Amino acid sequence: MALITKKPKGTEDLIPSESYRWQFVEKIFHEEAAAYGYSEIRTPVFEHTVLFERGVGNTTDVVQKEMYTFVTKGGDSITLRPEGTAGAARALLEHGLFNNPLPVKNYYLTSCYRYEKPQAGRLREFHQFGMECYGTKDPAADAELITAAKAIFDRLQIRDLRLEINSIGCPECRAEYHKALTEYFAAYRDELCDDCKDRLERNPMRLLDCKVEHDHKIAEGAPTVLDYLCDECREHFEGVKAYLDANGVAYTVNPKIVRGLDYYTKTVFEFITDSIGAQGTVCGGGRYDGLIEELGGNPMPALGFAMGIERLLLTIDAQKIVIPRPHRFDLYIGHMGDQAHLKASALAAALRTAGVKAGFDIVGRGLRAQMKFADKIGAAYSVILGDNEIAEGKAMLKNMKTGEQTEIALDADAFIEAFTSIKLNDDFKETVE
RNA sequence: GUGGGAUUAGCGUAGUCGGUUAACGCGCCAGUUUGUGGCACUGGAGACCACCGGUUCGAAUCCGGUAUCCCACCCCA
Numbered sequence: 001m002a003l004i005t006k007k008p009k010g011t012e013d014l015i016p017s018e019s020y021r022w023q024f025v026e027k028i029f030h031e032e033a034a035a036y037g038y039s040e041i042r043t044p045v046f047e048h049t050v051l052f053e054r055g056v057g058n059t060t061d062v063v064q065k066e067m068y069t070f071v072t073k074g075g076d077s078i079t080l081r082p083e084g085t086a087g088a089a090r091a092l093l094e095h096g097l098f099n100n101p102l103p104v105k106n107y108y109l110t111s112c113y114r115y116e117k118p119q120a121g122r123l124r125e126f127h128q129f130g131m132e133c134y135g136t137k138d139p140a141a142d143a144e145l146i147t148a149a150k151a152i153f154d155r156l157q158i159r160d161l162r163l164e165i166n167s168i169g170c171p172e173c174r175a176e177y178h179k180a181l182t183e184y185f186a187a188y189r190d191e192l193c194d195d196c197k198d199r200l201e202r203n204p205m206r207l208l209d210c211k212v213e214h215d216h217k218i219a220e221g222a223p224t225v226l227d228y229l230c231d232e233c234r235e236h237f238e239g240v241k242a243y244l245d246a247n248g249v250a251y252t253v254n255p256k257i258v259r260g261l262d263y264y265t266k267t268v269f270e271f272i273t274d275s276i277g278a279q280g281t282v283c284g285g286g287r288y289d290g291l292i293e294e295l296g297g298n299p300m301p302a303l304g305f306a307m308g309i310e311r312l313l314l315t316i317d318a319q320k321i322v323i324p325r326p327h328r329f330d331l332y333i334g335h336m337g338d339q340a341h342l343k344a345s346a347l348a349a350a351l352r353t354a355g356v357k358a359g360f361d362i363v364g365r366g367l368r369a370q371m372k373f374a375d376k377i378g379a380a381y382s383v384i385l386g387d388n389e390i391a392e393g394k395a396m397l398k399n400m401k402t403g404e405q406t407e408i409a410l411d412a413d414a415f416i417e418a419f420t421s422i423k424l425n426d427d428f429k430e431t432v433e
Numbered sequence: 434g435u436g437g438g439a440u441u442a443g444c445g446u447a448g449u450c451g452g453u454u455a456a457c458g459c460g461c462c463a464g465u466u467u468g469u470g471g472c473a474c475u476g477g478a479g480a481c482c483a484c485c486g487g488u489u490c491g492a493a494u495c496c497g498g499u500a501u502c503c504c505a506c507c508c509c510a
Contacts, residue, residue: 006483009501061508065434083510112510117434119504128510195507211506260509270510277504284510308510336468367468375470386468400470 010116010124012310021313024323026109028155029129033107036148038131041106043087045113049077054294055086057262059202066114080113083261084130084306085291092134093297102135109309121279121311130285132304134292139239142267142287142303146240147247149271149283149305156312157321158273161282164254165244165269167237168205169229171290174265177228178204188218208256224255233266240267263288267303275318282315283307330419332379333360334370340385343410347385350412356419375400381422383408383415 007013014022033040049069056063068080081087088108091097097104109129116122131148133141146163153161168174181204189197192207196215199206208219229237244251251269259268268286276282285305292300316323331351335344344360351358359379361370367384374382382398389395389410396405397418408414 006501066508114509116508118502122509126510130510206508278506279509281510306510311510332470334469366464368465368470369463371470373470379470382470384469388468396469398469403470 008124010118012123012125020325021316021323022309025156025309025312025316026129028152029107029109032148032152032155033131035151036105036131036144038105038107038133038148041088041091041108041132042110043084043091043108044081045111046078046080047087047090049079051086051090051295052079052082055089055263055291056083060261062114062260066116068113068115081110082114083112084108084110084128085132085261085263085288085304086295088130088132088304089134089291089295089302093292093295098134098292098297098300103141104134105131106134107131119279120277121308121314123310127309128306129309130304130306132302134302135300137236137289137301139236139267140243142236142240143243143247143249145285145303145305146244146251146269147249149285149307150249152307153271153282156316158312158315159319160275161271161273161315163249163251163269163271164257165240165251165267166225166253166255166257167229167233167240167266168225168258168264168268168286169233170265173228173230173233174225177223177225180223180228181205181207184222185218191215191218203258205258208258219256226253226255236266259284259286263291263294265289269305273315273318276311276314279311281308282311327378327380328357329359329374329377329379330357330381330422331359331415332370332374332377332382333358334367334374334382334384335360336367336384336386339387339390343390344385347412347415351415351419354416354419356416381419385410 030040049067052063052067058064062082067082070078072078088106092104092106097106107130109127111125111127113125116124118124131145133145146165150163169177182200185192185196185200185204185207189200191214192200193210193212193215196207196210196212199210205225207215208222210216210219226234226237241251241253257268257270264286266287266289269284270281271283272280273282274280283305285303287301287303289299289301291302292298333344333348335341341360348358348360361373365373371382379400382400383395384398385395393410394407395410397408397415398405408418
């Protein structure tokens with residue numbers, strides 16, 4: 001094949017043999033979000049660059065080196081969204097959604113773009129499902145959000161996922177902590193790895209989870225955020241834990257959890273799996289009480305999370321969780337002869353109108369080959385139409401799994417009735433392509 | 434951005450001290466006599482051996498570069 005070009009680096013095609021798996025998890029996203037009172041919001045793939053510079057934070061890696069930014073013919077600086085929160089928050093403000101009864105709960109299901117070096121669980125175009133809740137400071141809201149994420153994992157039967165939570169405080173107490181942290185590490189400056197020397201300037205909390213062994217040891221003696229939380233933040237964090245306990249959601253407190261985006265305050269959390277390699281954070285989120293104000297709105301507390309759909313699917317794969325694959329046809333109509341071909345066409349059309357997935361040969365195969373085809377694509381039932389059937393006005397409906405055949409009137413209504421009752425049968429639903 | 438590994442038909446692979454029409458399995462198509470699938474058998478289509486360049490009488494096999502994928506760092510979902 002002399003294909004003129006391949007797909008761009010770090011992107012993926014979603015082909016039919018994969019797309020049903022996405023549809024499966026997407027359905028769960030929609031249903032779980034609805035159960036928690038969330039409504040879908042869709043925003044543009046691209047935004048004015050300034051939105052991310054302000055919303056995500058100018059000093060973050062995401063903004064500094066990973067954005068797809070370009071200047072339009074009109075001279076505007078535009079950026080492909082690297083995450084979902086900024087756009088969702090912008091839309092909330094732009095449409096005055098904060099005037100709706102609080103809390104406002106929105107969710108999104110979108111593609112995101114980051115100019116990164118691809119590896120397992122990390123793509124340049126990837127997809128996130130996120131839930132965003134605005135207008136409440138109540139720690140019960142934090143716990144509710146985390147519980148919602150947990151509910152999704154539970155429905156997918158994902159195991160061995162650990163939930164780690166932390167509080168990184170409000171700007172006031174965090175500033176003090178940063179100071180203490182910087183002072184602590186500055187004493188070891190010469191011993192730190194190059195990355196950490198840089199982190200010391202840009203984001204001291206990142207020093208805490210350095211993987212270089214020597215640095216790791218130094219970090220063990222570092223002051224903990226939790227010791228620096230102000231009364232309000234401490235009380236809030238205690239509340240979150242209490243509500244999580246009440247909800248029966250297991251977690252561990254990990255004071256080394258940091259979020260990479262500037263907007264986070266107080267609660268931060270991650271759902272992590274060890275089964276998909278180094279990029280094991282399947283879901284990350286927390287509270288960002290300062291974001292709305294940062295974007296030019298009146299101050300309003302907010303919180304949310306984002307789930308990486310590719311990573312979620314990777315986890316499902318790794319844990320060998322089977323997503324049922326829908327079969328292509330409920331009924332395949334085999335036919336021979338011109339009369340029967342016409343009849344097959346008409347019958348299929350009538351069944352489809354009634355919601356039955358029906359098909360018949362349209363490539364000119366012989367009967368034997370038609371049956372082979374029906375078998376290969378996993379048709380649940382088949383029926384054969386020929387001169388005899390048309391003359392007698394009846395045919396044999398064959399269950400492709402068991403091979404048993406039952407007589408049925410050659411009449412669209414009779415077929416529709418048969419398939420309406422068959423649909424209630426679980427065994428039928430399990431048929432896969 | 435920094436390291437390491439890989440790249441042969443749709444998929445999974447074999448083939449390298451360079452030598453005639455690149456092999457196998459799965460999948461795909463057709464057929465195995467006249468109206469029926471899952472097994473088996475027969476036949477067939479499908480690869481400029483990632484790309485570009487070099488060495489050579491001759492390269493999938495050697496050398497260089499590029500691209501993409503994978504793994505890790507970094508970062509994050």
